[in-house]
Amino acid sequence: MDFTFDARTEELRARLLAFMDEHVHPAEQVADEQRAALDSPWANAPVVEELKAEARRQGLWNLFLPDSAYGAGLTNLQYAPLAEIMGRSPQLAPTATNCAAPDTGNMEVLAQFGDEQQKKQWLEPLLAGEIxxxxxxxxxxxxxxxxxxxxxxxxxxxxxxxxxxxxxxxxxxxxxxxxxxxxxxxxxxxxxxxxxxxxxxxxxxxxxxxxxxxxxxxxxxxxxxxxxxxxxxxxxxxxxxxxxxGEEGGGFAIAQARLGPGRIHHCMRLIGMAERAIELMCRRAVSRDAFGKALAQQGVVQNWIADARVAVEQLRLLVLKTAWMMDTVGNRGAHTEIQAIKIATPRAVVGILDRAIQLYGAGGVSQDHPLAELYAAARTLMIADGPDEVHQRSLARREIKKYR
The missing domain is CATH 2.40.110.10 (Butyryl-CoA Dehydrogenase, subunit A, domain 2)
Incomplete structure (x- = not known):
């Protein structure tokens, strides 16, 4: 297994990081302010449409689709670091690049199982970000x-x-x-x-x-x-x-085909959320004093930050291994690894976000920082796309089967 980023991945990473720094992160507060003035809290703020136009102009569009006829044609391993970057701003970045759930999974279903009329009527406008x-x-x-x-x-x-x-x-x-x-x-x-x-x-x-x-x-x-x-x-x-x-009776198989990529995409973005949390923790720790010294000098805070870094590095390697296996042996061959990341990643990221909230005190649970909303999203992923316990049950059965 070689997780070294190839030239195309490095080039896309550089462009996406610049897009995030120059356009996405500055738009976060603007989007919140604009959304408050909209009739619907679920409508795109005007700045989101501007981000979408800019992402398309820069070629940062439909990066999730491995089928080059419809998307960027990236492998899972190539997409993983890009999804992680987008996970640092889950409120804006996935939508801006047309890589947001549930549209991603629906586009994958239509691309893989839809007939030509279904693709023309529904897939094409979804790919264009029109609906x-x-x-x-x-x-x-x-x-x-x-x-x-x-x-x-x-x-x-x-x-x-x-x-x-x-x-x-x-x-x-x-x-x-x-x-x-x-x-x-x-x-x-x-x-x-x-x-x-x-x-x-x-x-x-x-x-x-x-x-x-x-x-x-x-x-x-x-x-x-x-x-x-x-x-x-x-x-x-x-x-x-x-x-x-597809055909009558094919729904369960289609659902499984849809949920495999969806689960790893969530885990990729969760790692980006954890990186955002670590950055916020460190900035807070060096800027606040308590009991006569900076929070960064408090042993418990140092432990939180160190543990968070270790957890993220472990998770990233497991997610990259899973992506590599999906690319090389297919989703079915990577079934155990997909379940493992779906169990491990939300749990660990919830823990990291919980410590970050604790470090921010009252600010951590407020709307002034993104931590509470990130926590809600991460905690939900312990249920969405199959609760942890279902994946544990299936994973355990596979392990036990080896000894029968």
């Missing part, structure tokens, strides 16, 4: 950590499918530019193979029978940089048969 999208899988009435539990029905009636069900925490659904849902439901609820009961279908947001019931908050935050989260009701929403993605 946003949402992925509707999680349900409030069942344990959605087991995807075979979902109850939403997708029933065929003639040349249409009828979608009925209730979803929640549907990321992106509150954004005014959200135009399309990828919905997972059951086309064959009584099928013998529980992993062939599900299908995925495209449901335009303006379809009769689709209702955004309410916005869902995350630790009290609107989570505007994910386009908000919503509870969505599908009440016999009718769409053409041609809106089915």
């Amino acid at each position: 946003r999208s949402a992925f509707a899988m999680t349900e409030p009435d069942v344990a959605s950590s087991d995807a075979t539990n979902i109850t939403t029905r997708i029933e065929r009636e003639g040349d249409e499918y009828v979608v009925t069900g209730r979803k929640w925490y549907i990321s992106g659904a509150m954004h005014p530019d959200c135009r399309i849902f990828i919905v997972m439901g059951k086309t064959d609820p009584d099928g013998a193979d529980v992993r062939r009961q599900q299908s995925m279908i495209l449901v335009p947001r303006d379809t009769p029978g689709v209702t955004i019931r309410r916005a869902m908050r995350v630790f009290g935050y609107e989570d505007h940089y994910h386009g908000g989260h919503a509870e969505v009701v599908f009440d016999r929403a009718r769409v053409p048969v041609s809106n089915l993605i």
Whole structure:
């Protein structure tokens, strides 16, 4: 394994770092001020549109897509350090570069499984950043950590499918530019193979029978940089048969294909969040005095910073190894490593952010610093894309199987 950055990665890193320093970080406070004046807390602030235009001009656009026909054509290993850089400002950088969830995963699904009409109608405007999208899988009435539990029905009636069900925490659904849902439901609820009961279908947001019931908050935050989260009701929403993605019964496999890259992308960005936290800790430690000396001279603060650095270096190596394996043996071959980073990274980054908040005192939990919002995002990722315990269960089974 060689994690040395190649020439293209180094060049993109340099351009992205300059973009962050010159455009993104200075826009963070501006975006907050502009958003406060908007009618919708989930709409893009005007400065975000300016950032998107600048990112496109600089060629820092769709970096996440490995298919060069649609995106930058980077490997996971090449993308990892770029996603980490974007993770330092998760409120702005991923959206500015069109690398924000849930659109990234939805674009991957359409690029890999969509037919030509679906790509033209939905993938192309998503790639251009003209619209946003949402992925509707999680349900409030069942344990959605087991995807075979979902109850939403997708029933065929003639040349249409009828979608009925209730979803929640549907990321992106509150954004005014959200135009399309990828919905997972059951086309064959009584099928013998529980992993062939599900299908995925495209449901335009303006379809009769689709209702955004309410916005869902995350630790009290609107989570505007994910386009908000919503509870969505599908009440016999009718769409053409041609809106089915892939084949009937293929939904579970598509979900697994979507979630693998999504999990590693989250972990890449989490490392950037941790680096931002370490930087803020160090700046605070050298600028504040307590009990007659700088915080940086307090042993407990030194321990926090040292432990944070060790954790980040360990996590980065594990994420890079996972990216390398996904590139060389595929997502299935890297299944154990994907689960390992999904367990380890959010936990460690939550701990780092927790110490950074402690170091900032009251300021750490306030809106004057990004730490509280970063903490909420990191803590949520111990649940999103599969809770830790599900990944632990699967990982343990793989380990035990070796000895049977």
